[in-house]
Amino acid sequence: MSVAQFMAACLYDPEGGYYARAPRIGADxxxxxxxEISQMFGELIGLWCAHEWDALARPSQTRWIELGPGRGAxxxxxLRAVRASPQFAEALDVHFIELSDELRRAQASALTQIRPxxxxxxxxxxxxxxxxxxxxxxxxxxxxxxVRAENGWRERLVGLRDGELSFGLSASPLPDVSLLPIAAQxxxxxxxxxxxxxxPAWIAAIAARLKAHPGRALIIDYGGDGxxxxxxxxxxxxxxxxxxxxxxCDLTAHVDFTALANAALDAGLGVSGPIAQGAWLAALGVxxxxxxxxxxxxxxxxxxxxxxxxxxxxxxxxxxxQVLCLSSPTLPTPAGF
Ligand code: SAH
Numbered sequence: 001m002s003v004a005q006f007m008a009a010c011l012y013d014p015e016g017g018y019y020a021r022a023p024r025i026g027a028d029x030x031x032x033x034x035x036e037i038s039q040m041f042g043e044l045i046g047l048w049c050a051h052e053w054d055a056l057a058r059p060s061q062t063r064w065i066e067l068g069p070g071r072g073a074x075x076x077x078x079l080r081a082v083r084a085s086p087q088f089a090e091a092l093d094v095h096f097i098e099l100s101d102e103l104r105r106a107q108a109s110a111l112t113q114i115r116p117x118x119x120x121x122x123x124x125x126x127x128x129x130x131x132x133x134x135x136x137x138x139x140x141x142x143x144x145x146x147v148r149a150e151n152g153w154r155e156r157l158v159g160l161r162d163g164e165l166s167f168g169l170s171a172s173p174l175p176d177v178s179l180l181p182i183a184a185q186x187x188x189x190x191x192x193x194x195x196x197x198x199x200p201a202w203i204a205a206i207a208a209r210l211k212a213h214p215g216r217a218l219i220i221d222y223g224g225d226g227x228x229x230x231x232x233x234x235x236x237x238x239x240x241x242x243x244x245x246x247x248x249c250d251l252t253a254h255v256d257f258t259a260l261a262n263a264a265l266d267a268g269l270g271v272s273g274p275i276a277q278g279a280w281l282a283a284l285g286v287x288x289x290x291x292x293x294x295x296x297x298x299x300x301x302x303x304x305x306x307x308x309x310x311x312x313x314x315x316x317x318x319x320x321x322q323v324l325c326l327s328s329p330t331l332p333t334p335a336g337f
Contacts, residue, residue, distance in 0.1 A: 003231065004197060006158040006242075007142035007251050012099065016247040019100045019140075023250065025070050031234040031250050033136045034220070034277075034317060035074035038307035040293070041135075042077025044284045045218065048335060049078070049131045050085040055331050056129050056214040058087070063130035063215075065095045067122065068137035070103060072096075072110030075133075079114070093117070095125040122205040130209060132217035138202070138260070139221050139252040143194040145229065146174055148187045153177060156192070158243065165243040181226025181256055192229045194253055200263055203326075207267035210328045223274055223322030224254030257322055270327035272337035278318025281311060283336040 001009075011018050024030045034041040053062065066075050075094060082089045094116040098104050104118050119125050122132075145156035152173030159168055174180075184193040206217045224230055233242040235249035242251055257274045264271050273280075290308040294301040312318040325334050 001158055002144050003156055003158060004142035004144045006246075007231070007253075010242075010246045010251050011140060011142070013247065018247055018250055019103075021247070022102045023070075023100060030236055032237070033070060034311055034321070035077060035135065036071065037310050038304075039073075039077045040286055040289050040307070041281075041311060042074040043081035044281060044286060044289065045074065045133060046078025046081040047085075048218075048284055049133075049216075050082045050088040052131070052216055052334050053085075053088050053091070055334070056216075058091070059129040059214070060091055061093065061128055062088075062091045063095055063125060063128050064092045065097065065122070065125050065130050065132045067097045067132065067134040068140065069096050069098060069107050070136075072107035074135055075107075075116070076110045078133075079111070095119060097122055097125065122202070122209070127209070127213060129213045130215040132206060132209070132215065134217070135220045136252075137221070138196070138199070138219060138255040141196040141198045141202070141253075141255075143196045143231065143253040145231065146180060146184075146193045146195070148184075148189050148191040148193070149173065150189065153180065153184075153193070165246070167243070182258055182262075183225045183227045187227065191227065194224075194226050194228075194230060194256065196253070196256065196259075199256070199259060203260065203263040203267060206326060207264065207269050210269055210326060211267075214328045214331065216328070216331070216334060217326040219255075219260065219324045219326070220277060220321060221255040221257075222252070222320060223257050223276075225258050226256035228254075230254035255322075257324055261324060264326045268329055270329060270331055270333075272325040272327065272333055274322035274324040275337060276314070276319045277321035277323055278312035278314060280323040280336045281318075286312060 014020050026036050096116045096118050098118055146153040147156055154173055155170040157168050180193050230253045231242050233240045233249045233251050261271045290304055294304045310316045
């Protein structure tokens, strides 16, 4: 099978899939994400949306749509922060796009004041002006992998060899190389390219919404250009072989932001970024927020400083993670870009 089929089975198989069972997100789980590291992340995203609501002409009903909300921390922190902007808070209704029942339960208990609506697909969320937030969502989309060989691009496959799962290559080369990432055109023998087949449909769904009603989509993820073997399996915060214990660990691949931005431009959306997460959070005032939190909680000051560093420093998440904003066609450049 293709790497994408393998990834889809490991993540989404209704019985054995990682997300169909109980994904372990957080400090005591398999992997940790920015909103699980610090409340500052969700708070700043909430305040950014409150600020951008002006550009949308302050619609009295605005959808807050999060793709893959995990344990619900980002939205919980954002909603708490936007209480400072009561008219915006009043206007919001919350929609979660989530497949895992287990995580839907965790999301419900993270949000004490409101009850979100859950949907399987973005197309199922009600229409209207919207902020769409996706943090570490697109890295879950299964990728196909291709290896540059003498006579073209061969697809990397997963199969059984002597009873063990192992990687191999397709017998014949890929017939249509126009599918490959732009950066693959100059690749040398041995190079690996990745392609997320589901990406265009997600961008089309976002574009359909943002063209019908004003809104912005904020996408934050491991930045890439579709080149290299970025398939990664994490178990208890350690990298393990993706072929080990299928369905037991989180599988991700870096997101081809070039492909994502080009698909959005082709669909007629405004595109801002990608820029590094560290620079974007700095522009939003993360330093002032960290200082205020530390003043209010002197006993936690060191920990807050560590969290701030983790989110923003180039040696940590600050450069590896990229931020991209897709906007309805006529909107101005959003804050921080
Ligand atoms: N955004 C969260 C969680 C990231 S993990 C955070 O930053 O902490 C990925 C999330 O996306 C999980 O909630 C997972 O169940 C969900 N997910 C993955 N693929 C999905 C799909 N195709 N449709 C809907 N949700 C999906």
